[in-house]
Amino acid sequence: MANLVYIKEHKEKARITPIEVFPDPKTAIVLTYQHTGAVNTPIVSVGDTVxxxxxxxxxxxxxxAPVHSPISGKVTKIGDVFNSCYEExxxxxxxxxxxxxxxxxxxTPISESELKSTSKEVLxxxxxxxxxxxxGGAGFPTSVKLSLPADKPIKTLIVNAAEGEPYDTADERLMIEKTANLVRGVRVVRxxxxxxxxxxxxxxxxxxxxPKLQExxxxxxxxxxxxKHLTYQQGDASVLQKAMLKYEVAPGKRSYEMGTIVQNVATINAIANAVFEGEPLISRVxxxxxxxxxxxxxxVKIGTPVSNILSQYKVDTKDIRQVVIGGVMMGHTLPTLEAPVTKRTSSIIVFSKTSYKPGQKETACIxxxxxxxxxxxxxHPIMIYSAIMKGDMxxxxxxWVKDCIACGTCSYVCPSKLPLSGTICAARH
Ligand code: SF4
Ligand code: SF4
Structure with missing residues (x-):
């Protein structure tokens, strides 16, 4: 069994801060490809009103999974912008x-009383x-995840309410403020x-x-x-499954083949909004x-440029050293603040030049x-890293490079500061 690595959470202030509605952007930049799967193509043209x-x-x-307009207005451009889901x-x-x-x-939404008589296909x-x-970060289309073969019955639905990433509290606030919506979202999935x-x-x-969830x-x-007392890594669906059910997904298998489906609370919230309110996924916390x-x-509306959010709260962009999007452990550094919020933007973490303390430089493995x-x-991260560095894929x-869950723990614990997880994650596709 792996050693449990505790990582400081940095959530004290954010977890007690209620959800605030961010103003709609003057210009939304909506990436056409935000999920894992086939690439979308636009079905609108420049000049169209949406x-x-x-x-x-x-x-x-x-x-x-389609994408939708988060605001009403005119399509003014179709072009390329930095996509934080794919780092390009x-x-x-x-x-x-x-x-x-x-x-x-x-x-078309349904009412809660209609749920029992609504077919799985309609839902x-x-x-x-x-x-x-x-x-939760994976970006796999939910309708496909929930369309399972009849010979693979699901015994357990795990609702992932662990939110392991340091600094991130969006899910926690949903659990506190949207508890009733989560209950009806779980009813749909169940x-x-x-x-x-x-x-x-x-x-x-x-x-x-x-206590809100329990009630x-x-x-x-x-x-x-x-x-439970869970580490950061146990927020990952497969590791959480092990923590809850005491068994691991076999290498090369998917959790549904073991009779389990894991759904993140933010996804459950979005499902309830769609089914009962007729609201497509155009915003997220x-x-x-x-x-x-x-x-x-x-x-915030999906498509809102990160720069809008920083300027709204008067973040001094000249003092920014790094902006990490989607979690400090599993997310990515933004090369440009013009990048928009995507369906997978669970957090925007800002690090300033002022607070920066230069760390140790990379040295040889000890x-x-x-x-x-x-x-x-x-x-065995060091062995995988060495193989990749030698070009021996x-x-x-x-x-088992493909089994890496991109948790970043190996880099975090490495005293030689080797870029283990970044190298392994980049090579696993
Ligand atoms: S990033 Fe991958 S290799 Fe490194 S600790 Fe996490 S799962 Fe293991
Ligand atoms: S943690 Fe770093 S120094 Fe230690 S074995 Fe792994 S790569 Fe080498």
């Missing part, structure tokens, strides 16, 4: 806000057409999956969220809220934290084995 929630890009491929530039649609807040009503179609993807047992898996130190789910059938005097949890002992999926594959 409404809030109107579909603007889609794909006919099965593993895909990709296609986006620029929309100039007309301030009219015209709504698109294509998505999956709403989830698909709402563009919902895994908001019905689609044939009513499995539900475990809402969270951490004991989410002191405001835990809200207390009357739900076959449902348990389990609050993201945490603004780091070297920020007043950390925030913001309900064979301490820290990286091996701490890898939560029991890989066949060896890296034999060492």
């Amino acid at each position: 409404a809030i929630g109107e579909k603007i890009a889609d794909s006919k491929e099965r593993v895909s 530039c990709s296609e986006a649609i620029w929309i100039e806000n007309d301030g009219k807040k015209t709504m698109d009503k294509t998505l 999956l179609k709403i989830i698909r057409e709402a563009g919902i993807i895994g908001l 019905q689609i999956l044939g009513n499995p047992k539900v475990i809402v898996a969270t951490k004991v130190n989410k002191v405001e969220a835990v 809200a789910f207390s009357k739900e059938p076959d449902t348990e809220v389990i609050a 993201t945490t603004l934290n780091g070297d920020i005097a007043e950390p925030k949890n913001l309900l 064979h301490c084995s820290n990286c091996i002992q701490s890898c939560p999926v029991r890989l 066949a060896k890296a594959e034999k060492l």
Whole structure:
């Protein structure tokens, strides 16, 4: 078993800060490709007028999820911008806000009383057409994840309410402020999956969220809220599954093949919004934290440039050393502040030049084995890293490079400051 590595959370202020609605951007920059799967193509052209929630890009491929306009206005440009989901530039649609807040009503919601009589196919179609993807970071289209073969019954639905990433508190605030919505979102997923047992898996130190979850789910059938002392790494779906159910997903297998599905709370919240409110995924809660005097949890429109958010809160951009998007452990440094918020932007973490203390430089491996002992999926990071550095990808594959969950722990514990996780993550695709 891997050594448990505790990483300081830095959540004190943000976790007690209520969700604030961030103003709509004057110009939204909506990336057409934000999920894992087939690339979308635009279905609007420059000059078109779009409404809030109107579909603007889609794909006919099965593993895909459409994107929608977060504001009403005119399409002014289709071009490339930095995509933090993939760490490279990709296609986006620029929309100039007309301030009219015209709504698109294509998505037809159901009422809560209609849920029991609504077929799985109808629910999956709403989830698909709402563009919902895994908001915990993976970005896999949710309708595809929940469309399982009949011979693979699901015994357990784990609701991932662990939010392991340091600084991130967006999910925690959803647990506190949108508890009732989470309950009805879980009802939808549970019905689609044939009513499995539900475990809402969270951490004991989410002191405001835990009693709210316990109270809200207390009357739900076959449902348990389990609050444990979990490390950062146990926020990952596969590692969380092991912590809760005591078994691991076999190498090369998916968790549904073992009878379990893990869904993040933010995804559950988006499902409830789509099914019961007819709201496609055009906004999400993201945490603004780091070297920020007043950390925030913001309900922000997808497509809002990060620069808008920083200027709204008067963050001195000249003093910025680094902005990390999507979690300090698993996320990416932004090369440009023009990059927009995506469906997968769980947080925006700002590090200033003022607070920067130069760290130790990279040196040779001292064979301490820290990286091996701490890898939560029991890989040998130094060996994989060495194989990659020698260009021996066949060896890296034999060492299970593809099983890396990109948690960043090996780099965190390495006394020689070798860029282990970045190198391994980049090579695993
Ligand atoms: S980044 Fe990958 S190799 Fe490194 S500790 Fe995490 S899972 Fe293991
Ligand atoms: S933690 Fe760093 S120094 Fe220690 S064995 Fe791994 S790569 Fe080498």
